[in-house]
Amino acid sequence: MLLLVLVMQACNITGRINTYETFGLVDGPGVRYVAFLQGCNMRCKYCHNPDTWDKNAGDELTAKQLFDKAYRYKNYWKKNGGITISGGEPLLQIEFVTEVFRLAKEKGVHTTLDTCGQPFKNDPEFLKKFDELIKYTDLVMLDIKEIESDKHKELTGHKNENILAMAQYLSDKGIHMWIRHVLVPNLTDDEEGLKKLNQFIKQLKTVDKVEILPYHTLGLMKWEKLGIPYPLDGYKIPTAEEVEKAERLLEIKK
């Protein structure tokens, strides 16, 4: 009886979703169904999804409804595709994501969590929920936006000690990760910072891939539409040489 009540409660967990992408090709391995959730506490200066910041906007769906929407595309996933939950910041809706991933794993679907790690806390209550989530998570795509905490705060509004702790926690628990870093010339490309980031990543045991995401301005229209001043006005997108230099510093390219 208790089990039945718990299952019913889980089925009724709802989440708020900004948008869906049915054929994502850059949000994890293979072809992905990607759900971008509402809500983010960070305010990254280069954010291309500021419309996800509001926790109360978007469509409200149960975990089962979201899973069923995604599962219709299962024929496209082949061997390595699956479901990715992104944001916004999906860890702000951790119970909802856990339930979607639990349903996915019941059907053998690969699950990827795309996160900036900001909600991670080293306290027992949070870790209990987090441990439950990672039981059903095959891959975490973790953004490390800046390795120096003060610079991270300047860029995003939050310090990064808990984010680095999350990367370490995932490594210790054997969870596979892709680490990503957005490269903005004259903002997130300093040589010392990238070398330090590389040292940090190198001591993690479960990083399968490191990616540089070149800064772009495709989200600029969203800032304008929301009437928020764009803090990186005048910043340039990186050249191919700048990307290559950063890739060498992160040992992506030799």
Ligand code: SF4
């Ligand atoms: S963490 Fe992601 S969604 Fe949140 S502000 Fe930064 S880039 Fe935007």
